[in-house]
Amino acid sequence: MSRTPRRILITGGAGFIGSNFVHHWCDRYPQDRIVVLDALTYAGNRENLADLEERANVRFVQGDICDRVLVEALFRGEAIDTIAHFAAESHVDRSILGPDAFVRTNVVGTFTLLEAFRQYWNTMGQPSDYRFLHVSTDEVYGSLGPTDPAFSETTPYAPNSPYSASKAGSDHLVRAYHHTYGLPTLITNCSNNYGPFHFPEKLLPLMCINILMGKSLPVYGDGQNIRDWLYVGDHCSALDVVIHRGTPGETYNIGGNNEVKNIDLVHKLCDLMDELAPNLPVRPSHKLITFVKDRPGHDRRYAIDATKLRTELGWTPAQTIDTGLRQTVQWYLTHRDWWQPLLSTEYQAYYQQVYASV
Ligand code: NAD
Ligand code: DAU
Numbered sequence: 028m029s030r031t032p033r034r035i036l037i038t039g040g041a042g043f044i045g046s047n048f049v050h051h052w053c054d055r056y057p058q059d060r061i062v063v064l065d066a067l068t069y070a071g072n073r074e075n076l077a078d079l080e081e082r083a084n085v086r087f088v089q090g091d092i093c094d095r096v097l098v099e100a101l102f103r104g105e106a107i108d109t110i111a112h113f114a115a116e117s118h119v120d121r122s123i124l125g126p127d128a129f130v131r132t133n134v135v136g137t138f139t140l141l142e143a144f145r146q147y148w149n150t151m152g153q154p155s156d157y158r159f160l161h162v163s164t165d166e167v168y169g170s171l172g173p174t175d176p177a178f179s180e181t182t183p184y185a186p187n188s189p190y191s192a193s194k195a196g197s198d199h200l201v202r203a204y205h206h207t208y209g210l211p212t213l214i215t216n217c218s219n220n221y222g223p224f225h226f227p228e229k230l231l232p233l234m235c236i237n238i239l240m241g242k243s244l245p246v247y248g249d250g251q252n253i254r255d256w257l258y259v260g261d262h263c264s265a266l267d268v269v270i271h272r273g274t275p276g277e278t279y280n281i282g283g284n285n286e287v288k289n290i291d292l293v294h295k296l297c298d299l300m301d302e303l304a305p306n307l308p309v310r311p312s313h314k315l316i317t318f319v320k321d322r323p324g325h326d327r328r329y330a331i332d333a334t335k336l337r338t339e340l341g342w343t344p345a346q347t348i349d350t351g352l353r354q355t356v357q358w359y360l361t362h363r364d365w366w367q368p369l370l371s372t373e374y375q376a377y378y379q380q381v382y383a384s385v
């Protein structure tokens with residue numbers, strides 16, 4: 028079936044998931060116009076898009092989603108019909124150290140995009156095929172007990188960290204803009220992603236890099252916290268399906284049905300590193316595991332019920348945790364030139380603050 032090319036604005040497209048999504052979209056839809064808007068904070072990296080910037084249909088704009096004038100100019104100048112909104116402050120530990128940037132980008136930034144898009148969409152005659160996809164997180168639902176059912180789209184919000192509270196605030200604004208103004212919005216709430224271009228501060232890349240450097244592996248608390256892991260490529264394919272087939276105003280949960288305790292995941296990673304990485308400074312890697320002071324307010328368990336996405340939109344993930352993790356480890360082993368420069372003085376200062384006792 029023929030498809031009308033889209034003109035898509037991807038915010039946060041130089042970050043982890045955003046850049047994977049830009050690659051996905053470029054590969055799948057080479058006829059589309061792709062505009063990436065990213066402020067290049069510490070988490071944004073233009074290197075993630077280096078192989079795409081030569082393409083005539085791809086434009087990178089360094090800028091802030093809170094900049095209303097810039098956002099409006101991009102909508103009009105590029106005749107945008109689709110927004111995939113990834114830009115955010117995304118790390119829970121940083122939100123505990125300093126919540127201000129989280130409220131600014133996640134709440135005010137999303138509000139700025141919504142207001143600019145509402146005005147633009149009205150000017151264009153409220154086209155029914157325009158879309159505003161807001162990429163959000165399962166953390167807005169709070170924490171589950173060991174036998175609670177997984178989060179569904181109707182689970183009440185109960186965010187516990189400044190990060191998840193700011194994401195919840197943005198979700199509510201997006202929902203209200205559909206309800207009040209009829210804006211063609213979509214919300215997705217996804218579980219923990221892993222894969223290429225994941226910034227070193229997050230659990231899996233941090234552990235992987237520390238193993239390569241012979242540094243201790245800081246597991247928070249008792250290591251029994253559970254996350255539901257999804258390969259980033261599967262997240263991107265789910266977002267693609269939601270943009271093309273989702274119903275405006277709806278929310279879709281995205282998850283891989285891969286609940287794993289942190290300590291078990293770290294052991295799995297250690298085993299893979301022992302198998303795949305030559306010349307490790309410490310072997311077996313699990314000797315590096317160190318239990319450290321818990322994250323304040325640490326959510327115990329997340330689990331996503333993605334039945335709606337699977338049954339209504341026909342999405343299925345392609346990777347299991349074993350295949351996805353193997354690919355990810357191989358990527359980090361062959362991309363030292365990507366992650367080594369990210370271990371900057373600024374990053375070391377952050378690391379000291381969070382892991383002072385390690
Ligand atoms: P990330 O931190 O790797 O990337 C965020 C990107 O946004 C960076 O490129 C950064 O430069 C950019 N950015 C930050 N503030 C900006 C601003 N004011 N204006 C423009 N750009 C700005 O984040 P990620 O892990 O790729 O997450 C992307 C989105 O997906 C976030 O909204 C996050 O809440 C959501 N999400 C993440 C996960 C996960 O496991 N990482 C899971 C579910 C949902
Ligand atoms: O659930 C989706 C969320 O997943 C996204 O919304 C967030 O943007 C993303 O950062 C991620 O949040 P988490 O807090 O779950 O991810 P993180 O990688 O920081 O931690 C995963 C688990 O590992 C969590 O239980 C805390 C623990 N952990 C983390 C780090 C960095 C450790 O035990 N040690 C660590 O050093």
